[in-house]
Amino acid sequence: MAALTHDERLVPSAGTPRPRLKSFGVAALAVVIVGGLALAGAFLPLSTALDVRNAIGLALFAVATNLLLGYGGLVSFGQAALYGIGAYTVMLGWQHWGWSFWTGFVVAPLVGAAAAAAIGVIALRTRQLYFALLTLAFTQLAFTLAHQQFEFTGGDNGVFGEVLPAWLADERQGYMFTLGVAAISCFLLWRVVTSPFGLTLRAIRENRDRMEALGVNVYLHQLVAFVISGFFCAVAGVLFVVHTQSAYPQLLEWTKSGEPILMAVIGGMFSFLGPVVGAFVYTLGQQELVQQTESWKLVLGVILLAIVLLRPDGLAGLVSARPWRRLRRSETEPGA
């Protein structure tokens, strides 16, 4: 990482010990968020709590996708395939091979990571739009398989059934489980983005050619990021099963891949928590909109258009006029 010192913006945090004050601030924020959501799950009316539970699972999906989008600069439309694979692995294992939920819970992320490796090996050879559209093809391939191989996947209906153990099927306990899994996953992803690996990933996003010239294996770094993202997208897929006890082809449609990207953009893709904010705004906002109007797509489209044309850096960008600089400063200056 020593070579990075040419870029003063990226210098100190990799090698030097992280300032204690900042770690404390991050930990305190995490405790407040998780604690607040736990209280919400315990005391909110059940229907609202279920909406929040749904948002928590999708927040993990968005954070895992944003590892590629915000940190890696990779627009992947393949994440729905990995999300769906997570859900389908649990449900199909249960239906065909009598797996318990826990077997599926352990196996699904590994299948997601393996699928991500297979997709990434090919897709990362391409760049930019070709990458976005090739990953979209992988999602469509998964969708078509789930749709057509109905003897194995149940086709259009998908797979559903009482896969959860009794205590987890209880809504409030399922909520706490979802929150716990999402929180631990986000903590691990936080460790990834703050590691030297995460910094290298961002440096590749900023200037790929320079990193290549410095001898960094760009392809390998992006592939590892893709696999990690795939692992946690599949975990989010498992949380979908906790929420609905089902898996169906709509999880694998390319528009589903657009959702975590929208969430990240709405919340701000250049901050770690932006996608979490975006997931809550998107999911709960949509719930609200669907009740208010039949035209929620129209409203969403207009809002998205306004964000893209007027505030390309998302809601987080409203806080700071220069999110890029703010992001860098928060990495390099203690307590910023």
Next chain:
Amino acid sequence: MDTVVIEVSGTLSAASSLFLASAGLTLIFGAMRVINLAHGSFYMFGAFLTTSLVGFATGARFWWAVPVAALAVALIGAGVELGVIRHIYGKEHLTQLLATYALFLIFADLALRIWGAESRAVPVPKSFFGSIEIAGEQIPKYNLVIVGTAIAVGVGLWLLLKLTTLGWRIRAAVDDPESLEASGVNLQLLFTVVFALGALLAGLGGAVISPQIAVTPGIDGSIIVGAFIVTVVGGLGSILGAAVAALLIGASETAGTLAAPDWASTFPYIAMIAILAVRPWGLFGQPER
């Protein structure tokens, strides 16, 4: 020999549909470097407008309904370029994808409001009703219209780009927009025209295909995927590439239907993945920086 006839005719009609859906997309990308996720929406509007113009009873009005629908979509396209696309030239791909995805959502909702959720049908015009016999196989007569339109569009675009003033301006805009503007050409107007032309081709595609499909909200999302496969495999911006890719994908789809019907619809994706694994920038595309 029968399977050969089926394979060839199936490939030609599938390839023609794909080419009609993607020609406008690749034209717009070639000239303006904008990827338009709402291209499928233009296609859907072409098909829906045709259902409204033709009505349910008769197929006689079909021949003037098609060009009217295509022109109406071209007008919508010009409006979209003036209102939105103009602001996202040269922006990051993500910005373009998001802006045009927003348009995709808006158009999907508008179509649902105007035409409802139920599927609509356009009767096949009388003169092309039924089928003809080629080497002992029954081929729907209407396939001739689709193949003919695709060839006309392909040749027409080629002539336009090679022989007309508009054509050389478009080609100059691809290579060097600054010099073109410096030479006195109104680049903004040129881009509006190109975008409207791309939309017109999408609307024409939707209008011409409409008798062969169930016209429902949601065809926008499925068509755009097919169009993306073709444009990416052919190389973004290459009309010739789109034509070749349409033939390849059409052939793989038809071969899939004959060899393994259960797996047929996966074939185009597998073909795309295989081709891009070998040539990451498509058959006729330029490596992107």
